[in-house]
Amino acid sequence: MNPDELKDLKEKALQVRRDIIEMTYRAQSGHQGGALSWVEIGLLLFFKVMNIRREDPFYEDRDRFVLSKGHACATLYSIWSLLGWIDREELWKFRRVDGMLQGHPSRRRTPLAETSTGSLSQGTSVAVGMALGLKMWGKPSRVYALISDAELQEGQTWEAVETAGNKGLDNLTFILDYNGLQIEGDVHEINDPTPIEEKFRAFKWETYRVEDGHDFVQLYEAFTWAKGVKGKPQLIVARTVKGKGISFMENRYEWHSKVLTEDLYRKAMKELGVHL
Amino acid sequence: MKRYEIKTLGPPKAIREAYGDFLLSVGEDERVVVIDCDLGHSTKAAKFGERYPDRYVEIGIQEQNMMGMAAGLAAVGKIPFTSTFAIFSTGRPWEQIRLSIAYSNFNVKIVATHGGIATGEDGASHQMTEDFALMGAIPGMKVLSPSDYYSALSVLRAVYEYEGYVYIRLVRPKTPTVYPEEFPYSLGEANLIKDGEDVAVIATGIPVHHALKAALDLEKEGVSVAVYDFLSVKPLDEEAVMDAARKRHGVLVVEDHVFWGGLGMAVSSLLARKGISVPLSFVNMGDEFGRSGKYEELYRYYGLDAEGIKARIREMIG
Numbered sequence A: 001m002n003p004d005e006l007k008d009l010k011e012k013a014l015q016v017r018r019d020i021i022e023m024t025y026r027a028q029s030g031h032q033g034g035a036l037s038w039v040e041i042g043l044l045l046f047f048k049v050m051n052i053r054r055e056d057p058f059y060e061d062r063d064r065f066v067l068s069k070g071h072a073c074a075t076l077y078s079i080w081s082l083l084g085w086i087d088r089e090e091l092w093k094f095r096r097v098d099g100m101l102q103g104h105p106s107r108r109r110t111p112l113a114e115t116s117t118g119s120l121s122q123g124t125s126v127a128v129g130m131a132l133g134l135k136m137w138g139k140p141s142r143v144y145a146l147i148s149d150a151e152l153q154e155g156q157t158w159e160a161v162e163t164a165g166n167k168g169l170d171n172l173t174f175i176l177d178y179n180g181l182q183i184e185g186d187v188h189e190i191n192d193p194t195p196i197e198e199k200f201r202a203f204k205w206e207t208y209r210v211e212d213g214h215d216f217v218q219l220y221e222a223f224t225w226a227k228g229v230k231g232k233p234q235l236i237v238a239r240t241v242k243g244k245g246i247s248f249m250e251n252r253y254e255w256h257s258k259v260l261t262e263d264l265y266r267k268a269m270k271e272l273g274v275h276l
Numbered sequence B: 001m002k003r004y005e006i007k008t009l010g011p012p013k014a015i016r017e018a019y020g021d022f023l024l025s026v027g028e029d030e031r032v033v034v035i036d037c038d039l040g041h042s043t044k045a046a047k048f049g050e051r052y053p054d055r056y057v058e059i060g061i062q063e064q065n066m067m068g069m070a071a072g073l074a075a076v077g078k079i080p081f082t083s084t085f086a087i088f089s090t091g092r093p094w095e096q097i098r099l100s101i102a103y104s105n106f107n108v109k110i111v112a113t114h115g116g117i118a119t120g121e122d123g124a125s126h127q128m129t130e131d132f133a134l135m136g137a138i139p140g141m142k143v144l145s146p147s148d149y150y151s152a153l154s155v156l157r158a159v160y161e162y163e164g165y166v167y168i169r170l171v172r173p174k175t176p177t178v179y180p181e182e183f184p185y186s187l188g189e190a191n192l193i194k195d196g197e198d199v200a201v202i203a204t205g206i207p208v209h210h211a212l213k214a215a216l217d218l219e220k221e222g223v224s225v226a227v228y229d230f231l232s233v234k235p236l237d238e239e240a241v242m243d244a245a246r247k248r249h250g251v252l253v254v255e256d257h258v259f260w261g262g263l264g265m266a267v268s269s270l271l272a273r274k275g276i277s278v279p280l281s282f283v284n285m286g287d288e289f290g291r292s293g294k295y296e297e298l299y300r301y302y303g304l305d306a307e308g309i310k311a312r313i314r315e316m317i318g
Ligand SMILES: Cc1ncc(C[n+]2csc(CCOP(=O)(O)OP(=O)(O)O)c2C)c(N)n1
Pocket: A033, A034, A035, A037, A069, A071, A072, A118, A119, A120, A121, A148, A149, A150, A151, A177, A179, A181, A182, A183, A242, A256, B037, B038, B039, B061, B063, B088, B092
């Protein structure tokens, strides 16, 4: 990745974080923590890794993206706006009765969402189905699904993982947003999903760990690795910080989803370089 | 059916708070076990967990496993209360409920918060508007839907004393109380909370207080409306339905649920079976998914609030 690209992505990351705060403040609801933790992953996918066409979001041979951890959709909507796929004004109507951006991705109301999600772990199987179907058609398209660490507690995740492994779906990449937290606390204390990579490898997946899931360079190496894997689906485990970028939200499980007061909204925006 | 004469609504109090408060009141009973799927602070089950950590089982996001485990706990003499949002209490683990709990006939209490479009901003993915249908279809399942904080306490108490599997739909928002305090309740009963001559409103859940508000307003316009609080969707209080059917201009059924398999369909089928011909009207989610928005805005949008109910009653009396 060249320095200009990197600079541009970093600027975009700041913009997406501002959007997440602005959207959840205006809506007086929504999920900040898990949205902030996949900003870099999302931007890199949509602006560098995935084969998509900005001028034609529904281009038939596009790579597909599934946001299995659907509650974190503020990030996705902000990215859509940066791609020019939706009007930025729509962002400020997030979660409102007069808006189209639903509290969780809705293919029905916004077909840009490849599938509706919000019930955790359902996206995993849909992604497997997409990857299988694309292979049946002999298409070159790849499927990327962002999953959360708490989704590893759901049985459906493991059904999807087993099938993808046995079918050798090498056009499928799961990115695990490993922020260590869920709503009620630390995932390892609530119902420990580790050892994660060993489990996936037992199911015939290849795995790769990114120590800093907010570092574009490390993430890019991981995605490059994934494209090179043959015969097996790939898991990228990205260590992330829930609430990344806002000091009082970082690693605080309460900030999974919390109403932003005006004071805290100003404080958050200030940390993102916006002085109101 | 019991008769009350409710003349005013009380200050707002969230129905789901009743769940936490109720659990604390029976916490000393060693048989009570509460299972949570990473939503304890939302469902208010966490209140129990703070006082009785040994009988509060936090398993993370595993709703199917929760229902199976509840069956197992009941098999060895516990009284398990499962807690999560209505969508994840019914849709995801439906077959576990059907076979492991109902067909095996275990004493499991399925407590669901966040029923209906009242769930609000999270949107249709989280708004369970098909739970009466899904749960009601299971043989022997009782389906309860309290209308306020106090009726929720009353229903939960009855559910706890009853031996058998039950589904209880609670909701997220803070809404005005209908009853002044907890009252004795037997499963299956509806309450007449306001009498009237022209139209009867049969409602369940938080639409009940909207219906009462509508009825009290219409009183001032000289329209006399009866309001029935169907705390139980299944079994259906047949006596209450028959009582309602005697009104001059007909019966309006209001629920935060799709038409198919809901209270409206149950009432229609009973009246048809009894050979009673009475004009029927419905306010519900029809055959639609909800959408994101604040609870109050959504109730206005879909005509489920007092204004919507009034408008429909005016249409009925022509
Ligand atoms: C099946 C299901 N059960 C429960 C929930 C409620 N819920 C929303 S987010 C969440 C957990 C959040 O933790 P995680 O999945 O790790 O997401 P992240 O930390 O990335 O935000 C839960 C339990 C849900 N959306 N789906």
